[in-house]
Amino acid sequence: MRLARLISGRLLSMLITLLVISLLTYAVFYLLPSDPAQLSCGRPCTPERLADARAFMGFDRSWLQQYLGFLGGIVAGRTFGSGAAAVHCAAPCFGYSFRLNESVTQLIVDRIPVTFSIAIGAAVLWLIIGVGAGVLSAVRRGGAIDRTAMTLSTVGVSAPSYLVGLLGILLFGFTLDMVPVTGYVPLTENPVQWLWHLVLPWVVLAVLSAAVYARLTRGQMLEVLSEDYIRTARAKGLREWRVIGRHGLRNVLIPVVTVFGLDLGTLLGGAVITERVFSMPGLGSLLLDAVGNIDLPLIVGITLFSAFLIILANFLVDLVYGVLDPRAAR
Amino acid sequence: MSTDTQLAPPAPARPKKSRNSWRRLLADRWAVAGAVVVAFFLLVAVAAPLLCAIAGQDPYTYDLDALTEAGAPIGFGGGISAEHWFGVEPMTGRDLFAIVVHGARTSLLVGVGATAVSVFLGVLIGLTAGFYGGWYDRAVSRVIDVLLGFPWLIFVIALGAIVPTSLPKPLLLVGVLAIFGWTSIARIVRSQTLVLKRRTFVVASAAVGAGPWHLLTRQLLPNLSATIIVYATIQIPSMIGAEAALSFLGVGVPPPTPAWGRSIGDAVSWVQTDPMFLVFPGAALFLVTLAFNLFGDGLRDAFDPRTRGLNR
Numbered sequence: 001m002r003l004a005r006l007i008s009g010r011l012l013s014m015l016i017t018l019l020v021i022s023l024l025t026y027a028v029f030y031l032l033p034s035d036p037a038q039l040s041c042g043r044p045c046t047p048e049r050l051a052d053a054r055a056f057m058g059f060d061r062s063w064l065q066q067y068l069g070f071l072g073g074i075v076a077g078r079t080f081g082s083g084a085a086a087v088h089c090a091a092p093c094f095g096y097s098f099r100l101n102e103s104v105t106q107l108i109v110d111r112i113p114v115t116f117s118i119a120i121g122a123a124v125l126w127l128i129i130g131v132g133a134g135v136l137s138a139v140r141r142g143g144a145i146d147r148t149a150m151t152l153s154t155v156g157v158s159a160p161s162y163l164v165g166l167l168g169i170l171l172f173g174f175t176l177d178m179v180p181v182t183g184y185v186p187l188t189e190n191p192v193q194w195l196w197h198l199v200l201p202w203v204v205l206a207v208l209s210a211a212v213y214a215r216l217t218r219g220q221m222l223e224v225l226s227e228d229y230i231r232t233a234r235a236k237g238l239r240e241w242r243v244i245g246r247h248g249l250r251n252v253l254i255p256v257v258t259v260f261g262l263d264l265g266t267l268l269g270g271a272v273i274t275e276r277v278f279s280m281p282g283l284g285s286l287l288l289d290a291v292g293n294i295d296l297p298l299i300v301g302i303t304l305f306s307a308f309l310i311i312l313a314n315f316l317v318d319l320v321y322g323v324l325d326p327r328a329a330r
Numbered sequence: 331m332s333t334d335t336q337l338a339p340p341a342p343a344r345p346k347k348s349r350n351s352w353r354r355l356l357a358d359r360w361a362v363a364g365a366v367v368v369a370f371f372l373l374v375a376v377a378a379p380l381l382c383a384i385a386g387q388d389p390y391t392y393d394l395d396a397l398t399e400a401g402a403p404i405g406f407g408g409g410i411s412a413e414h415w416f417g418v419e420p421m422t423g424r425d426l427f428a429i430v431v432h433g434a435r436t437s438l439l440v441g442v443g444a445t446a447v448s449v450f451l452g453v454l455i456g457l458t459a460g461f462y463g464g465w466y467d468r469a470v471s472r473v474i475d476v477l478l479g480f481p482w483l484i485f486v487i488a489l490g491a492i493v494p495t496s497l498p499k500p501l502l503l504v505g506v507l508a509i510f511g512w513t514s515i516a517r518i519v520r521s522q523t524l525v526l527k528r529r530t531f532v533v534a535s536a537a538v539g540a541g542p543w544h545l546l547t548r549q550l551l552p553n554l555s556a557t558i559i560v561y562a563t564i565q566i567p568s569m570i571g572a573e574a575a576l577s578f579l580g581v582g583v584p585p586p587t588p589a590w591g592r593s594i595g596d597a598v599s600w601v602q603t604d605p606m607f608l609v610f611p612g613a614a615l616f617l618v619t620l621a622f623n624l625f626g627d628g629l630r631d632a633f634d635p636r637t638r639g640l641n642r
Contacts, residue, residue: 017476158620160571162578163612166601174602262478269483276579291491303488306481314479
C-alpha cells in the first residue's frame with residue numbers, strides 16, 4: 001500500500017515535470033528565429049517550394065500546435081506529408097530528421113549503446129573508487145592514505161576531463177602503445193575489444209566525479225563515525241570492519257545515492273565530452289553533428305530525449321531511495 | 331526607511347570571530363598559495379595587451395614561416411623560440427603565448443561574469459524563498475530539484491546552434507551558465523535563511539515593526555555575506571570549466587577570440603605531432619582552476635562553521 005502510494009505520487013510528479021520541461025524546451029527552440037524548411041528547401045528555393053516544405057514538416061502551424069503534434073508523435077507516432085511522398089515516424093517518435101531522412105528515435109537508438117557503455121562503466125568505476133577512497137581516508141584519518149587521497153582529489157576536481165583524456169591518449173596510446181586511441185567496438189561484436197577501447201574513456205570520465213565522491217564520502221563517514229551508535233557497536237565488541245561496513249557505510253550511502261541521482265545529467269554531459277576526445281560515435285557526436293548542420297528536429301529530439309532519460313532515471317533513483325529509507329517516502 | 335526601524339536592534343556585530351577567520355585563512359598555506367596564483371592570473375588577464383607588446387606578438391597575426399608544409403610548427407617544443415615564447419599554433423602559426431595570455435581574459439571574464447549573475451539570482455531567489463516560505467518556496471525547491479538533475483550541457487550545446495549570431499557569444503554563455511548555475515547557491519542561502527529568520531535579533535526586529543525589506547537587506551543579508559562570498563569563490567572555477575568545456579566542443583567562444591578550451595579542442599588532432607600545443611593552454615586552465623579551488627576550500631574552512639573541522 002505504501003509502495004503503491006509512493007509510486008503513484010512520484011509518477012505523477014515525474015509526468016508533470018516531463019510536460020513542463022518539454023513545453024519550455026520546445027518553446028525556446030521554436031520561438032528563436034531559425035527555419036528548418038528554409039535550410040532543407042534546396043535551390044532554387046521558390047516561395048511555393050518553401051511553403052510546401054513548411055507544410056510537409058508541419059512548420060506552418062503555430063508552435064503550440066507543433067508541440068501537441070510532437071507529444072502525439074511520442075505516444076502514437078506521426079506521419080509527415082501526405083500521399084506517396086509521406087513519411088511515417090513510428091511511436092515513440094521524437095521527431096524526424098529531414099536532412100538524414102530518418103526518424104530521430106532510430107538515430108538515437110543507433111547511437112545510444114556507445115553513450116551508455118561509456119556512462120555506465122564510468123559511473124561504476126567512480127562509485128567504487130570514490131566511495132572506497134572516501135571510506136579508507138575517513139577510517140585512517142590524517143594517515144598517509146588520507147593525505148594522498150585528498151591531495152589527489154583536489155587535483156582531480158580541478159583537471160578538466162578532456163585534458164586528462166588527451167594526456168592519457170598521449171601517454172598510454174601513443175608513447176606506451178598500450179590501449180587503442182580512438183573508436184568503439186560493439187559489445188556484441190567483440191567483448192574484449194569493447195572493454196579495451198573503453199578503459200581509457202572510463203578512467204577519464206570517472207576521475208573528476210570520483211574525486212568529488214571521495215570528499216563527500218569521507219566527510220559523511222567522519223560524521224557517522226562520531227555518532228553514539230558507532231560507539232555502542234564498538235562497545236559490544238564487534239570487529240572494526242563490521243562496525244565500518246554494517247553501521248557506518250549504510251548511513252554513508254544514503255547521501256551518496258542522493259547526489260548520484262543529481263549527477264546523472266552531468267554524467268550524460270561528460271559522456272558527450274568523452275566521445276569527442278576519443279572520437280566515439282555516440283549520442284554526443286550525433287548532437288554535435290546536428291548542431292553543425294543546424295538539423296533542428298534532431299537537435300530538439302536529442303535534447304528532449306536526454307531530458308526525459310534523466311528525469312526517468314531520477315524517478316527510479318527516487319523510488320529505490322524511498323524503498324531503502326522509509327523516512328523519505330513521506 | 332520608516333522611523334520605527336531605528337528601534338530595531340542592530341544585527342549582532344562579530345568582529346572577533348571574523349578576525350579569527352582571517353587568521354585561520356592566512357595560516358592555510360595551500361589557500362594562500364591559491365590566492366597568489368589567482369592574483370597572478372588576474373594580473374596577466376588585465377595586462378594581456380602589455381605582455382603581448384613586450385613579447386612583440388598578438389594573438390591574431392598568422393606566421394606561416396614558422397610552419398612546415400603540413401602545417402606543423404618548425405623547431406623544438408612546438409616552435410619555441412626567442413620570438414615565440416610558447417611556440418606557435420599549428421596550421422596558422424599564431425603566437426601561442428599571446429593566445430594563452432589573452433585566453434586568460436576570456437576565461438576569467440566569462441567565469442567571473444557567470445558567477446556574478448548566478449550568485450545574484452541565487453541569493454535573490456534563495457533569500458526570498460527561505461524568508462517568505464509557502465507555495466513560493468515549494469515552487470522554487472521544485473525548480474531547483476529539476477534544474478540540478480538537468481542535462482544542461484546538452485541543452486546548452488543545442489542552444490548554441492540556433493541562437494542568432496548577432497548575439498555576442500560570451501554574453502550568451504554568461505546568461506545560460508547563470509541560468510543553470512544559480513541553484514546550488516540558492517539552496518545554501520535558503521537553508522541558512524530558514525535558520526536565521528528564527529534567531530532572536532530578526533524576530534525582535536519584526537516585532538518592533540521592521541518591514542520585510544529592512545529584514546532582508548539589513549538583518550539577513552549581512553549575516554549571509556560570508557557564506558555568499560565563500561560559495562561564489564567556489565563557483566568561479568566550475569564556471570571557468572564549463573566555458574572551457576563548451577569552447578572545447580566548438581560551441582563556446584567563437585574564433586578568432588582566444589579561448590583555452592578551444593585551443594585544447596584544436597589540439598585533439600595534434601596530440602601526437604605537437605603535444606606542446608595541448609600543454610600550454612591545458613596547464614593554464616588546470617592551474618587557474620586548481621588555484622581557485624584551493625583558495626575557495628580555504629575560505630570555506632575558515633569562514634563556514636558548518637564544515638569546520640570536517641575537512642582537515
